[in-house]
Amino acid sequence: MSAATGPRTDDLPASAQVVIVGAGIIGCFVGAELARAGAEVCVVDRAGPAAGSSSSGEGNLLASDKLPGPDLAFALESLSRWRRLGEELFARIEYREKGGLVVARTEQDWQALSELAERQRRQGLEARPLEGEELWALEPLLDRSVRGAYFYPGDAQVQPMLAVRALVAAIRRHGGRVVAGAEVRAAERGRGGELTALLTTRGRVAVGTHVVNAAGAWAGALSGLLGCPIPVSPRRGHVLVTEPVGSVTEHKVYESGYLGSVHDGDGEGSVSAVVESTAAGTMLLGSSREFVGFERSPSLPVMRAIAARAIALFPGLAGVRLMRGYVGFRPATPDRLPVLGADERAPSVLHATGHEGAGVGLAPATAAAIADLVLGRAPGVDVGAFSAARFAGQAAR
Amino acid sequence: MRELVVVGGGPAGMAAAAAAARLGVDVTIVDAAERLGGQYYRQPRVGAAPGRRAAHGLPARYSRLEAEVEVLAGWGVWRAEAEGRQVTLQLVSQQDERPARLSAAAVVLAPGATELALPFPGWDLPGVTTAGAAQALLKGQGQLLGRRVLVGGSGPFLLPVAAALARGGATVVAVVEAAPPRRLAGVAASLAGHPGTLAQALGYLGTLARRRVPLLPGSAVVACEGEGRVERAVIAEVDQGLSARAGGRRLVPVDAVCVSFGFVPRLELVRQLVEPKGELPAGVFLAGEVTGVGGAKVAEHEGALAGAAAAAHLGHRPSRREERAARLLRLRLRHAERLAATLRRAFAPGGGWTGWLEPETLVCRCEDVPFSALAEAVAEGATTARAVRGVTRCGMGYCQGRTCGPALQLAIASLSGADPEEVGDLQSRPVALPLPLGAVAVEPPELAPGAPHR
Ligand SMILES: Cc1cc2nc3c(=O)[nH]c(=O)nc-3n(C[C@H](O)[C@H](O)[C@H](O)COP(=O)(O)OP(=O)(O)OC[C@H]3O[C@@H](n4cnc5c(N)ncnc54)[C@H](O)[C@@H]3O)c2cc1C
Numbered sequence: 064m065s066a067a068t069g070p071r072t073d074d075l076p077a078s079a080q081v082v083i084v085g086a087g088i089i090g091c092f093v094g095a096e097l098a099r100a101g102a103e104v105c106v107v108d109r110a111g112p113a114a115g116s117s118s119s120g121e122g123n124l125l126a127s128d129k130l131p132g133p134d135l136a137f138a139l140e141s142l143s144r145w146r147r148l149g150e151e152l153f154a155r156i157e158y159r160e161k162g163g164l165v166v167a168r169t170e171q172d173w174q175a176l177s178e179l180a181e182r183q184r185r186q187g188l189e190a191r192p193l194e195g196e197e198l199w200a201l202e203p204l205l206d207r208s209v210r211g212a213y214f215y216p217g218d219a220q221v222q223p224m225l226a227v228r229a230l231v232a233a234i235r236r237h238g239g240r241v242v243a244g245a246e247v248r249a250a251e252r253g254r255g256g257e258l259t260a261l262l263t264t265r266g267r268v269a270v271g272t273h274v275v276n277a278a279g280a281w282a283g284a285l286s287g288l289l290g291c292p293i294p295v296s297p298r299r300g301h302v303l304v305t306e307p308v309g310s311v312t313e314h315k316v317y318e319s320g321y322l323g324s325v326h327d328g329d330g331e332g333s334v335s336a337v338v339e340s341t342a343a344g345t346m347l348l349g350s351s352r353e354f355v356g357f358e359r360s361p362s363l364p365v366m367r368a369i370a371a372r373a374i375a376l377f378p379g380l381a382g383v384r385l386m387r388g389y390v391g392f393r394p395a396t397p398d399r400l401p402v403l404g405a406d407e408r409a410p411s412v413l414h415a416t417g418h419e420g421a422g423v424g425l426a427p428a429t430a431a432a433i434a435d436l437v438l439g440r441a442p443g444v445d446v447g448a449f450s451a452a453r454f455a456g457q458a459a460r
Numbered sequence: 461m462r463e464l465v466v467v468g469g470g471p472a473g474m475a476a477a478a479a480a481a482r483l484g485v486d487v488t489i490v491d492a493a494e495r496l497g498g499q500y501y502r503q504p505r506v507g508a509a510p511g512r513r514a515a516h517g518l519p520a521r522y523s524r525l526e527a528e529v530e531v532l533a534g535w536g537v538w539r540a541e542a543e544g545r546q547v548t549l550q551l552v553s554q555q556d557e558r559p560a561r562l563s564a565a566a567v568v569l570a571p572g573a574t575e576l577a578l579p580f581p582g583w584d585l586p587g588v589t590t591a592g593a594a595q596a597l598l599k600g601q602g603q604l605l606g607r608r609v610l611v612g613g614s615g616p617f618l619l620p621v622a623a624a625l626a627r628g629g630a631t632v633v634a635v636v637e638a639a640p641p642r643r644l645a646g647v648a649a650s651l652a653g654h655p656g657t658l659a660q661a662l663g664y665l666g667t668l669a670r671r672r673v674p675l676l677p678g679s680a681v682v683a684c685e686g687e688g689r690v691e692r693a694v695i696a697e698v699d700q701g702l703s704a705r706a707g708g709r710r711l712v713p714v715d716a717v718c719v720s721f722g723f724v725p726r727l728e729l730v731r732q733l734v735e736p737k738g739e740l741p742a743g744v745f746l747a748g749e750v751t752g753v754g755g756a757k758v759a760e761h762e763g764a765l766a767g768a769a770a771a772a773h774l775g776h777r778p779s780r781r782e783e784r785a786a787r788l789l790r791l792r793l794r795h796a797e798r799l800a801a802t803l804r805r806a807f808a809p810g811g812g813w814t815g816w817l818e819p820e821t822l823v824c825r826c827e828d829v830p831f832s833a834l835a836e837a838v839a840e841g842a843t844t845a846r847a848v849r850g851v852t853r854c855g856m857g858y859c860q861g862r863t864c865g866p867a868l869q870l871a872i873a874s875l876s877g878a879d880p881e882e883v884g885d886l887q888s889r890p891v892a893l894p895l896p897l898g899a900v901a902v903e904p905p906e907l908a909p910g911a912p913h914r
Contacts, residue, residue: 072843111842111843111844111847112841112842112847113847113850118847224850225851228840228851231841232840241841243841243843303897305897306858306894307857343827345856348897358736359735360732360736360890361890363539363541366890366900367901367902367903370897370898370900370901371901371902373897374897374898374901380898381896381897381898381901382896382898383896383897384895384896384897385891385894385895385896385897386858386891386894387856387860387889387891388891389890
């Protein structure tokens with residue numbers, strides 16, 4: 064087989080109508096949506112596609128963990144958009160609608176979970192309570208001491224790196240560019256203070272109408288450069304990967320305590336069990352949430368706690384081998400909800416970030432909302448609740 | 461807490477342990493294997509019949525080592541962390557997978573190297589293995605891989621393996637060395653200043669010559685064929701970048717093939733200790749192949765110096781005589797390291813081997829990833845080993861890239877024209893070896909000194 068002619072990275076154009084900073088799942092989804100609609104897009108990334116959090120998390124598309132209100136509404140919208148992407152793509156990105164199971168360990172957890180699930184159901188999310196034999200039938204290896212669970216059939220999964228790869232191909236197919244190795248270092252402004260160009264490590268690109276801030280956990284720094292700082296900080300998570308095993312579970316199974324650790328205001332270093340299998344047969348075990356900056360060295364106590372909690376949920380896991388571990392950084396805002404849309408401090412900037420542990424799931428709705436704003440279309444998705452204005456005066460932690 | 465723990469019981473680790481013990485340090489050696497020796501001085505397996513072919517075990521200078529230091533054989537180290545003046549190692553028993561902890565005031569890391577296996581069509585056929593695996597089988601179990609064996613690849617390691625196989629009773633069909641004759645002549649010339657190594661090389665060559673084993677420089681095993689097991693090796697002439705020259709392929713009947721392109725340092729534990737602060741913590745010393753592949757002699761010199769450095773760090777002052785010995789050792793090391801550098805340059809594989817591959821040749825055998833998948837990912841713009849792994853699963857299987865990782869790195873470099881350093885490797889592994897989740901989930905006790913270790 065002849066050697067290839069070197070990798071493909073597009074050249075930085077002199078100008079683009081829309082410059083998207085960040086080639087993670089968010090930037091690439093936004094880019095593909097816009098390119099498909101005929102906009103001239105250029106996605107720049109200081110490393111390359113999926114070099115950030117989109118390759119160091121998991122790929123769950125969840126509505127089950129969203130709180131009733133705008134959070135859940137946005138997730139439901141996004142999941143229905145994932146579902147409409149079509150079979151041909153699904154095979155390439157390992158899309159599986161496998162369903163989520165939220166497990167309550169104690170009577171108290173069970174009461175809280177039931178109450179939450181009822182409110183979610185009223186907002187249109189499908190959820191089914193399971194207890195006793197019904198639960199063991201669905202999840203035979205689950206620890207028998209759990210009180211009960213809710214099954215959410217709409218929860219799904221993709222492989223985020225494969226999704227990003229498909230999106231990059233789509234962007235290029237529609238004439239857009241994806242430029243690797245271009246870190247945005249500064250912004251150039253016109254006389255009226257308006258943003259005219261971005262200066263990157265690969266050169267200058269003039270901005271036509273919009274800059275999209277899709278810099279993930281680094282969005283805090285980027286927004287500062289763009290003159291409209293928003294409080295986004297890295298919230299670290301660990302993932303443990305086991306050797307390939309037969310089916311311990313077919314679903315995404317997590318303890319209801321996970322909800323608390325996602326949505327709490329300030330929780331330091333919380334761990335709750337999240338157990339699931341992948342298309343390759345490995346199990347992914349999570350999850351942890353800590354604010355430790357961009358510290359890349361995993362913490363042994365956290366790894367230990369994740370293993371212990373996963374075993375408490377599925378005792379059979381004790382004999383399964385741990386093969387690998389990694390950490391990733393969730394782009395987190397003070398209220399754990401995304402920052403989407405325009406910023407009055409910098410009229411050409413659109414934020415598309417702060418998705419915390421749900422950026423993969425929320426990418427399609429985010430892309431639709433941003434595309435509507437860029438193209439001046441009537442908004443198809445309501446993102447009023449996610450405006451940067453809600454953080455006026457707050458700094459990142 | 462132990463005073464000094466040496467990780468790895470090969471030439472570097474044993475030399476480090478012996479040197480430190482001589483200076484009065486309490487030393488513990490841990491090694492995942494059940495006996496000391498490492499690859500080079502691999503001893504027969506415990507309980508294995510001492511077959512005629514098995515190697516003779518440790519050199520005399522280490523015969524008392526097991527009595528002088530604590531040897532924790534059969535324990536794998538899966539994680540290393542440093543805090544303050546203490547290094548903590550997480551162990552897992554290779555016999556019963558029980559976890560344990562070992563803390564020390566100083567650590568010498570001498571985890572050695574793994575073999576560089578470059579794929580080629582048919583490398584996954586039964587009967588095809590690495591040179592190191594063939595040697596381990598012979599030294600450890602006294603068994604031969606096959607009767608008609610072809611030894612191929614590149615590097616000084618091919619000769620001892622071929623000679624041992626021949627002495628062990630195999631018919632070595634040929635030794636196929638990729639480096640061109642001109643470069644081998646250069647290597648031979650540089651051996652002049654190294655009489656010990658020269659004598660050793662001549663010994664191997666003599667063994668092979670007496671048995672009329674042909675040496676084929678500038679050639680490579682570019683494919684293996686057979687029904688259900690290797691039956692034929694395809695040999696082609698290659699240029700110095702490892703690209704096969706047009707025409708002139710030869711089919712050689714064989715029943716085993718072992719190939720090696722050298723060694724890759726095992727960096728997991730080093731990375732685990734370096735990554736948090738970006739530097740090696742105080743009290744941690746490196747020796748042997750982790751510092752750059754140099755072979756057993758360099759490893760032993762480095763080990764002895766690392767052991768002495770660890771002793772000094774621990775406050776054991778060397779005597780005048782010992783200081784003189786260390787100075788001499790440093791000179792010897794520099795001399796040996798010069799030769800090692802020459803050898804590394806002479807036998808470094810070029811990127812032409814990717815041209816031997818068929819699109820469907822598997823690069824990753826855990827996850828069945830063919831070469832075409834890598835080429836496609838690189839063509840789309842993935843430039844790092846990590847990025848290519850993410851979209852192809854190459855290196856994501858049970859071995860976690862321990863086998864295919866180096867080949868992946870070199871393949872990406874070859875396909876993209878990038879430097880292997882820029883491509884990066886897959887050796888940043890928070891879990892240095894697989895272990896049961898049940899062993900991860902508990903905080904294990906410190907391994908009591910003097911406890912039964914096996
Ligand atoms: C352990 C863990 C588990 C997770 N599990 C899930 C899950 O199951 N489901 C889910 O939906 N989400 C999950 N997430 C969250 C998800 O990974 C993130 O929300 C999502 O990846 C964010 O995507 P992004 O595109 O905004 O950021 P990223 O993927 O990080 O992309 C941002 C990009 O911006 C680039 N960049 C930053 N600054 C600059 C600059 N100045 N110039 C140029 N480029 C720049 C970076 O290089 C990076 O590539 C998880 C996260 C973690 C850590």
